[in-house]
Amino acid sequence: MKDLRNVALVALIAFGGCGGETSLGKGASNCEDAGHSPSGGRSGASAAGGTGASSGAPSTGGVTAVPNTPGCSLPRPPPLPNPTAAETERAELALDFCKALQRDGCLPLRSGTSRVALQLEEVCSPEELLVACAQDQLLEYHQHVLPECDDEWRVAIQCAGEASYPQSTCTQADLTGAPAVVCVAEKQAFRECRSTQDGPRRSVSGSRDTCTYGPGSYTSCEARCPGGENDFRMQCNGPPGLPQRCQCFINSHATGDTMDFGPTHVIYVGDCADAAARMANGEVCTNRLDCCFEYTDGGEDKCRCGSDPNLLIPPPGFPTCEAAAQALNGRVVDICPQWEVELPP
Numbered sequence: 001m002k003d004l005r006n007v008a009l010v011a012l013i014a015f016g017g018c019g020g021e022t023s024l025g026k027g028a029s030n031c032e033d034a035g036h037s038p039s040g041g042r043s044g045a046s047a048a049g050g051t052g053a054s055s056g057a058p059s060t061g062g063v064t065a066v067p068n069t070p071g072c073s074l075p076r077p078p079p080l081p082n083p084t085a086a087e088t089e090r091a092e093l094a095l096d097f098c099k100a101l102q103r104d105g106c107l108p109l110r111s112g113t114s115r116v117a118l119q120l121e122e123v124c125s126p127e128e129l130l131v132a133c134a135q136d137q138l139l140e141y142h143q144h145v146l147p148e149c150d151d152e153w154r155v156a157i158q159c160a161g162e163a164s165y166p167q168s169t170c171t172q173a174d175l176t177g178a179p180a181v182v183c184v185a186e187k188q189a190f191r192e193c194r195s196t197q198d199g200p201r202r203s204v205s206g207s208r209d210t211c212t213y214g215p216g217s218y219t220s221c222e223a224r225c226p227g228g229e230n231d232f233r234m235q236c237n238g239p240p241g242l243p244q245r246c247q248c249f250i251n252s253h254a255t256g257d258t259m260d261f262g263p264t265h266v267i268y269v270g271d272c273a274d275a276a277a278r279m280a281n282g283e284v285c286t287n288r289l290d291c292c293f294e295y296t297d298g299g300e301d302k303c304r305c306g307s308d309p310n311l312l313i314p315p316p317g318f319p320t321c322e323a324a325a326q327a328l329n330g331r332v333v334d335i336c337p338q339w340e341v342e343l344p345p
Contacts, residue, residue, distance in 0.1 A: 072124035090138060093154060096161035098133035102126060106170035109133055140175075149193040156190040159183035204273065206280025208287075213276035221246075221272035225279050225286050230335065232286045234267065234275050243268045246275055248285035251341045255288065289339065291321035295330025303336035 083091070101107050107129040124132070137157070145153045156175050163182040165173055172181045176194070180187040201214035209227040216222025221236040221244055236246035246267040248255045267284050269275040278284045287307040294303040309324040310317035318324040325332050 069123055069125050069128060072128050089154075090141060091134065093157045093161060094134040094137035094141075095130070097137060097157050098130050100161050100163060101133060101165060101170070101173055102130055104165040104170075105167060106165050106173055107133055109136070109170070109173060145194070149190065152186075152190040152193045156183060156186040159186040202273070202276075204276045204280050206277060206282070208282035209280050211276040211280040211286075213272045220244075221275060223272060223276040223279055225276075230289060230339075230341075232279060232288075234269075234279060234285050236269060236272060236275055244271060244275065246284075248288060250285075250288060250339045253339055253342075289335055291324065291332075292334065292336050293321060293325035293328070293330045293332045294336065295325065295328035297328070303333065303338070305336050305339060 098107065098109075101109055107126075108124075141153065153175070160173070160175060160183050165182070169181045175187055175190055201212045203210055203212045205211075209225040209232075211223055211225035213221065213223040216235055219235040219237045221234075223234045223236070223246075225232045231249075231251050233249040233252075234246040235249065236244035238244040246269055248267060267275075269278060269284075275284075279286045289305050290307050291309045291312065292303065292305040293312075294301065296302070304312050306312045309319070309321045313324050313327060318327055321332050
């Protein structure tokens, strides 16, 4: 659970900790028991979002509370007791990087795999955006950085924390994206280390396609079948030894929770090899354009795709795609516009 330990540490360092600086300063490295007041009791409002203090008000234990702006969905982990030196260093490097981004107007960060900061609305306070950004960096660290690449990560993020980011470069600010516009050599060394640690992608052939699989840029598993005119991809995550939970993408469009594909928008597989094999055999994801038809409903043009025509129209359903299309006075097409490749403007 080291990832949760580091995420919990972010807010504590950002907002002072045990007697350190109180406004986006560094205090956790001197904590003997982070999250407790100097007298030994738990503080009234922890740096990770406890109760008992108003937004921005210091708590009785000397820890500044993370603001709680209405409508801002910042995750609030509990304070982290007794962080290790490595955990503290990583959290401070993440915060320094995010402070540089915030200083230059690049938060919320809209690049890389940052999800928390990206989804926060503008109603969030600068402090909340900073903590969210740093949480993202540490979650990405634990998702993508193997121990063999720790040195390269630290060098890259330290350089990134000392850089400047004009508005035109915000989208290239993350450590893994390309092309890099700042800290080019440091980021390249980090990417090269990651690529050698990930190992080669493997392939599997089935009745429909030949698909590859291996670690993804954003997930522990990515299976991909690029055969034909359309690109099918599944991104999966899950602890080792348990089923992987996957989502299907068609031409980079996430299928998500949509009626087009019936109840199977979330897919479970045994492991990454199983995901690729099932895609190669047309059992999941690659079969989702097997039936596409367009029709008019209430004067509005619509189009639906799926693997089974019985799932595309309410019961009694139809045995063929042509029958389903005819039932709605529509016609069969190869693909619906919402799943086509998006061409640059």
